[in-house]
Amino acid sequence: MLQHVVNLLKGEVTGRVESGFPERVLNLCAEYGITFWDLNWESPVAFTFTMARRDWKRLRKLSRRIDCDMTAVEWKGTPFFLGRLRHRYGLWVTLGVCLTALVYGSFFIWDFQVEGNVKVSEEEILRALERHGVRFGTYGYAVDSPELRNYILLEIPELSYIAVNVKGCRAYVQVRERIPSPEIISKREPGNTVAAKDALITAIQPWDGEKQVLPGSMVTEGQLLISGVVENDFAGVRYLRGMGKVYGRTWYELRCKVPLKVRKKRYTGEKEVRQALLVGKKRINLYFSSSISGDTCDKIVNQEKWRLPGDIPLPVTAVREELRPYTLEERERSEVEALRLADIVLTARLEGCMEEGEVLRRELSFQTEGDMLVVTLSAECQEQIGRLVELTE
Secondary structure, eight states: OHHHHHHHHHOEEEEEEEOSSTHHHHHHHHHHTOOEEEEEEEETTEEEEEEEHHHHHHHHHHGGGSOOEEEEEEEESHHHHHHHTTTOHHHHHHHHHHHHHHHHHTTBOOEEEEESOSSSOHHHHHHHHHHTTOOTTOBGGGOOHHHHHHHHHHHOTTEEEEEEEEETTEEEEEEEEOOOOOOOOOTTSOEEEEESSOEEEEEEEEEESEEOOOTTOEEOTTOEEEESEEEETTTEEEEOOOEEEEEEEEEEEEEEEEESEEEEEEEOSOOEEEEEEEETTEEEEOSOSOSSOSTTEEEEEEEEEEEETTTEEEEEEEEEEEEEEEEEEEEEOOHHHHHHHHHHHHHHHHHHHOSSEEEEEEEEEEEEETTEEEEEEEEEEEEEOEEEEEOOO
């Protein structure tokens, strides 16, 4: 395979030899070290074979000594292809302009690759870079990474490190997000732990202070659970932090309304495809005014960045937009479907009510009110209800 590619680069010729003594041609090849392949006998006095372009020229000169007729049947390879194009001056000028533009464009940034971000979005990082002069089409050698790092870290405090390395026409943005330091709790500042909501106490774990309730007690919101003011006969009154965790059973009753009549999209079956090009940030539409209104249609947009072989980005992006018009029609929603939707909404709301806990029991009930389905979620939970409150003088 590799040898075949080499032969095509050098150029190869398939020739036909006809002679009363064709073996003389083969003897010449053996005597002067001329390599050939794909020998095919057409008749006792004629055959075809393939050889390199240089060897074909040598063999034609040597064959003048003998009585034979040599004819080139086929030419293949790079030299013959370029030879056919040598008089197409417009093509060579265009190729030269393209190569010049490619070399010149390689000094500018046409693509960004962000690595290492999890919580901070890529869009936020690129916008910060753009505000400080690093954007699409920026001269690559003008990017000062150390200076840029100082500005970006001040603007995005969630980052602890950022580096912009420009290689060719692509900018590699490497970031490292800041690990938040744990909250420092000062035990010198006194406080109390109170109930964040009504609950039936199941367990109490005081870390600092004195517990004021026992498991099995019913407490209301704001009631003192762990006191930071401790008094004894020996040390008198002591002010402590009053920290700890208190677990209790809580009850919730959440409601939501789900409409039983909804408006659903029905596609008309029509479709319009529009093409456009993004050259840098300039959009070039390859279509005339659309015949479909954008108010009652879905638009599906696909963007594909043009790249050269070797994953070299170009400042051109092909945009394909597909418009699918629809009409809105009213339909009835079943109770099963409405219950399923309400269950998802109420479950998410219940999880938002608890910071640390689990659901022990839950029950859904519903009733119809006109065109609405009123769904009620009754739940019994086990959760941590203690909330630390600072003591004021």
